[in-house]
Amino acid sequence: MIRLFRRYLLPVVLGTFWLCAAIAAPVAPSSGTALMHESFQQFDQQLDSGWRTLQVKGDYTGAAAAIRKYQLAHAAQLKTWQKDSLAFHLAHVYALAGERPRAIRWFRRAMADDSFGNDAYIEAFIAFLQHDKPALLEVRHAIATTHPGPWQVQDLHEVDAMIDYFGEPFEAAWAARNCHESGATHKTAAWKAYCQALDIKYRNLYLQHGITLKTAVH
Numbered sequence: 001m002i003r004l005f006r007r008y009l010l011p012v013v014l015g016t017f018w019l020c021a022a023i024a025a026p027v028a029p030s031s032g033t034a035l036m037h038e039s040f041q042q043f044d045q046q047l048d049s050g051w052r053t054l055q056v057k058g059d060y061t062g063a064a065a066a067i068r069k070y071q072l073a074h075a076a077q078l079k080t081w082q083k084d085s086l087a088f089h090l091a092h093v094y095a096l097a098g099e100r101p102r103a104i105r106w107f108r109r110a111m112a113d114d115s116f117g118n119d120a121y122i123e124a125f126i127a128f129l130q131h132d133k134p135a136l137l138e139v140r141h142a143i144a145t146t147h148p149g150p151w152q153v154q155d156l157h158e159v160d161a162m163i164d165y166f167g168e169p170f171e172a173a174w175a176a177r178n179c180h181e182s183g184a185t186h187k188t189a190a191w192k193a194y195c196q197a198l199d200i201k202y203r204n205l206y207l208q209h210g211i212t213l214k215t216a217v218h
Contacts, residue, residue, distance in 0.1 A: 035066050036073050040082050043070055044089060048188050051089065056194040060097035064090055084110045088122065095170040100129045103170075120146075121155045128162040128170065136163060164209065172202045180211050 035043060035050060043050035051070070054063035067090045071083070078086070091106035107126050111119045120142045127135035140159045143152065158177055165173035179195035199206065199213050206213060 036070060040074070040078065044082070044085055047191065051093070053190070055093060055096070056190045058194070058197065060093045063093040064097065064102075067093065080113050084113055091125070095125065095129060096174065098169060098171070104129050118143075118151070118155070121151075121158070124155075124159045124162060125170075128166065128173070131167065133163075133166055136166065165205075168205060169202075171198065172205055175199075175202065176206065176209065176211065180206075 035053075038050055046052070051063045051066045054060075054066060067086055071078075071086050071090070075083075087106050088110035091103045091110060094100075094103035094106060104126055107122050107129075111122050120139050124136055124139040124143070127133075127139055136159070140156070140163065143155050143159060161173045161177035162170075165176060175195060175198040179198060203213065
């Protein structure tokens with residue numbers, strides 16, 4: 001009898017126990033699901049949450065997928081400027097991933113409603129990705145002469161990085177500005193590790209441009 005129990009009934013009893021336990025156990029939401037429940041401010045406007053938690057891991061594809069999913073999930077609640085901000089950042093991560101056609105398409109989408117009020121800044125990204133240096137220089141001149149304001153200096157720094165690294169991967173140009181130059185704001189441990197990884201990836205290129213690689217963030 002004991003032998004029959006061990007051979008036939010015990011597996012059934014244990015299987016039933018583990019099945020019931022699995023059903024009763026709470027299911028932890030995946031990171032992707034958790035991101036969808038963040039406010040727009042958390043998801044899109046903060047360095048240590050939202051889609052940027054995927055970017056700093058170098059997971060540009062995951063970051064793009066998260067932004068796209070967030071766009072669709074919150075389409076009815078998002079304001080126009082918020083939709084344009086998400087479109088811009090979606091284009092940005094596509095550019096980091098080297099997906100130029102998708103990046104260009106979403107940069108143009110970000111300009112469609114004119115909520116940024118500074119299309120020249122976005123046009124600079126498009127010119128860089130299209131390998132159109134005359135257009136990039138023209139945009140740089142337009143920003144310098146017709147867009148005075150608190151964002152002008154920052155925009156010019158971004159564009160100047162694209163000019164300096166013209167023909168190189170967008171990721172290299174972006175990191176040169178955002179990881180090294182004065183005014184860089186990515187100071188969390190995750191961002192420092194991300195910048196250091198990019199230092200390794202583009203070491204020779206950065207040394208050619210005179211960037212000191214002792215630290216990734218000032």
